[in-house]
Amino acid sequence: MALDRARMQVIVHGGAGDRPDEPGDRQEVLDSAADRGADESTPLDAVDAAVGVLERSPRFNAGTGGARQSDGAVRTDAGIMTSERAVGAACSMPGVERAVGVARVVLEATPHVLLSGEHAVALAEDYGVETGVDLLSDRTRERWDRTAPPEGPPSEQLSWIHDHFGATGEAMPEGGEADGGDEDADRTGDADPTDHDTVGAVATDGDRVAAATSTGGRWYALAGRVGDVPQVGSGFFATPSGGASATGAGEAIATHGLARRAVDLLDNGVDAADAAERAIEAFGTETDAEAGVIVADADGGLGSAFNSAAMQTGSAGSIE
Numbered sequence: 014m015a016l017d018r019a020r021m022q023v024i025v026h027g028g029a030g031d032r033p034d035e036p037g038d039r040q041e042v043l044d045s046a047a048d049r050g051a052d053e054s055t056p057l058d059a060v061d062a063a064v065g066v067l068e069r070s071p072r073f074n075a076g077t078g079g080a081r082q083s084d085g086a087v088r089t090d091a092g093i094m095t096s097e098r099a100v101g102a103a104c105s106m107p108g109v110e111r112a113v114g115v116a117r118v119v120l121e122a123t124p125h126v127l128l129s130g131e132h133a134v135a136l137a138e139d140y141g142v143e144t145g146v147d148l149l150s151d152r153t154r155e156r157w158d159r160t161a162p163p164e165g166p167p168s169e170q171l172s173w174i175h176d177h178f179g180a181t182g183e184a185m186p187e188g189g190e191a192d193g194g195d196e197d198a199d200r201t202g203d204a205d206p207t208d209h210d211t212v213g214a215v216a217t218d219g220d221r222v223a224a225a226t227s228t229g230g231r232w233y234a235l236a237g238r239v240g241d242v243p244q245v246g247s248g249f250f251a252t253p254s255g256g257a258s259a260t261g262a263g264e265a266i267a268t269h270g271l272a273r274r275a276v277d278l279l280d281n282g283v284d285a286a287d288a289a290e291r292a293i294e295a296f297g298t299e300t301d302a303e304a305g306v307i308v309a310d311a312d313g314g315l316g317s318a319f320n321s322a323a324m325q326t327g328s329a330g331s332i333e
């Protein structure tokens with residue numbers, strides 16, 4: 014079987030965050046995503062196919078099962094890039110499961126780097142990426158019923174959002190919901206541990222490289238918030254040396270430029286494993302926030318690192 018395969022090395026991640034409820038089930042999906050990517054014959058096809066498997070799984074915070082913003086909507090974001098510096102990204106898309114599919118349309122069919130909102134959804138529709146998908150899962154319905162933000166304009170929601178968005182790992186406030194919703198919340202059984210479960214993939218055939226990342230963002234963000242994932246150099250990046258896909262606290266990742274910093278290390282001759290470790294160390298020191306990154310170098314070296322409680326990864330293929 015392996016003999017029939019194209020030369021392709023793929024690494025995928027299922028988000029940096031707390032230890033998940035069902036690591037075994039999630040690992041199976043991650044392994045099959047990596048496997049699916051390794052069957053493709055270009056790195057671009059490989060990361061698109063691998064992330065597609067994860068976007069379709071409700072176990073991850075991408076596509077179906079994504080985080081809900083302050084108006085209750087799931088809006089998806091994604092980015093994809095090749096070592097030839099071709100880039101496409103799309104963000105703030107309600108009803109779009111295959112966010113990386115739309116990012117790829119932006120890359121291949123437009124002269125732009127990033128498209129947003131209703132116009133990104135219209136592009137998806139025009140190019141045959143399914144729209145109007147119900148992105149809610151049982152888990153995200155239940156979680157919303159338990160702790161929805163107050164209704165009203167942003168000025169009436171923001172104090173609640175300041176209290177609940179992004180401060181992961183802190184003590185549970187009265188009412189049982191953790192700030193930021195994921196880590197302690199999972200321990201109490203009162204919330205969903207998928208706040209961080211962004212997905213991503215990096216692939217190389219030993220010559221070319223591609224990286225892609227896809228997310229539903231983070232719980233309790235103001236409607237319309239866009240994080241690091243569709244921002245080139247933050248959630249994803251690739252050069253001829255290799256590529257990276259990041260996950261975690263999006264505002265911190267975006268201000269730090271995590272994916273680009275990891276790939277800069279590859280450009281300076283550091284191997285993939287070291288680049289991932291060093292990038293996360295620098296990120297933690299500079300931002301005091303949680304993140305993870307996967308890295309593949311063009312020689313087929315793979316690396317991953319995180320400073321959160323967990324980040325599951327999978328890999329498949331070979332460039333031998």
Ligand SMILES: NC(=O)C[C@H](N)C(=O)O
Nearest residue numbers: 209211230240260261263
């Ligand atoms: N789950 C994640 O990794 C969240 C993503 N980085 C965001 O902030 O939108």
